[in-house]
Amino acid sequence: MLKLDQGLIAQGDFQLRADFTLEAGRNYAVIGPSGAGKSTLLAALCGFVPLAAGKLLWEGRDITDAAPGARPMTMLFQDNNLFPHLSVLQNVALGLRPDFRIVAKDKEQIMAALTQVALADYAQVKPGKLSGGQQSRVALARVLVQARPLVLLDEPFAALGPALRNEMLDLLKATIAQTGAAMVMVTHAPEDVRRIADEVIFVEGGQALAPRPAGALMDDPPPELRAYLG
Numbered sequence: 001m002l003k004l005d006q007g008l009i010a011q012g013d014f015q016l017r018a019d020f021t022l023e024a025g026r027n028y029a030v031i032g033p034s035g036a037g038k039s040t041l042l043a044a045l046c047g048f049v050p051l052a053a054g055k056l057l058w059e060g061r062d063i064t065d066a067a068p069g070a071r072p073m074t075m076l077f078q079d080n081n082l083f084p085h086l087s088v089l090q091n092v093a094l095g096l097r098p099d100f101r102i103v104a105k106d107k108e109q110i111m112a113a114l115t116q117v118a119l120a121d122y123a124q125v126k127p128g129k130l131s132g133g134q135q136s137r138v139a140l141a142r143v144l145v146q147a148r149p150l151v152l153l154d155e156p157f158a159a160l161g162p163a164l165r166n167e168m169l170d171l172l173k174a175t176i177a178q179t180g181a182a183m184v185m186v187t188h189a190p191e192d193v194r195r196i197a198d199e200v201i202f203v204e205g206g207q208a209l210a211p212r213p214a215g216a217l218m219d220d221p222p223p224e225l226r227a228y229l230g
C-alpha cells in the first residue's frame with residue numbers, strides 16, 4: 001500500500017533511514033527513544049519534511065514530491081488543532097471542505113462522524129466550551145470525515161489522563177477500523193502498543209526498522225528494544 005523505498009530523511013545534522021511497506025487496514029505503533037526520529041518519520045510520510053533520498057510510493061504511484069494535502073493520508077495532531085472561533089461542526093467541516101461550501105450531503109456526513117464520537121449534540125458549540133476529551137473527539141471526527149486510507153498520529157491524547165486516554169484509544173481504533181484505514185501512531189507508552197497496534201516500527205540509531213508483529217516483539221524484545229523499554 002505505502003512503500004518507503006530506501007528513504008533517507010534529513011533534519012539539519014540528523015539523518016534517519018527507512019525502508020518498509022505499510023499494509024492496508026493495519027495498525028502500526030512507532031516507538032523508540034526520545035530524539036530517535038519518530039516525529040520526523042511521520043512528518044516525512046505526510047510531506048511536511050521532504051525525502052533527502054529514496055521514494056515514497058502509494059499503490060505503486062510515486063508520491064515522493066506530492067504536497068501534504070494531495071497525499072492519501074491525514075494527520076491527527078497532538079494539540080488537536082481546533083480553531084477556537086469556529087463551532088464543532090465547522091471545525092469538522094474543515095476536514096471535508098476547506099472552503100466551507102457545505103452542501104446537505106456534507107452536513108449529513110459531518111453529523112454522522114459527530115455521532116460516531118458521541119458529540120452530535122455539541123455541533124454548534126465552540127471548542128473552548130468542551131473538555132479535553134471532547135476536544136480530542138472533535139479532532140477525531142475531522143479525521144473520520146476525511147476518510148483517507150492512512151491516518152497518522154503523533155502521540156495523540158498525550159494531554160489526557162490515563163483512563164480517558166485509553167477510552168480515546170479504543171474509540172480511535174474502533175472508528176478507524178470501520179473506515180478500513182491503516183493507522184500509524186507514535187507513542188511512548190508500551191501499554192498503548194499492546195492496546196492498539198498490530199505491528200511495531202522501532203526507531204533507533206538512525207534507522208526506522210521494518211514493522212514487526214506487536215505481540216511477539218513486546219513479549220520477547222530484541223536487546224535494543226529491551227533497553228528502551230527498561
Ligand SMILES: Nc1ncnc2c1ncn2[C@@H]1O[C@H](COP(=O)(O)OP(=O)(O)OP(=O)(O)O)[C@@H](O)[C@H]1O
Pocket residue numbers: 011012013014032033034035036037038039040041
Ligand atoms: N526542524 C529541525 N531542524 C533540525 N533538526 C531537527 C528539526 N526537527 C527535529 N530535529 C532533530 O531531529 C532529531 C529527531 O527528532 P524527532 O522529534 O523526530 O524525535 P522523536 O523520536 O520524535 O523524539 P521525541 O520522542 O522526544 O518526540 C532530533 O535530533 C532533533 O533535534
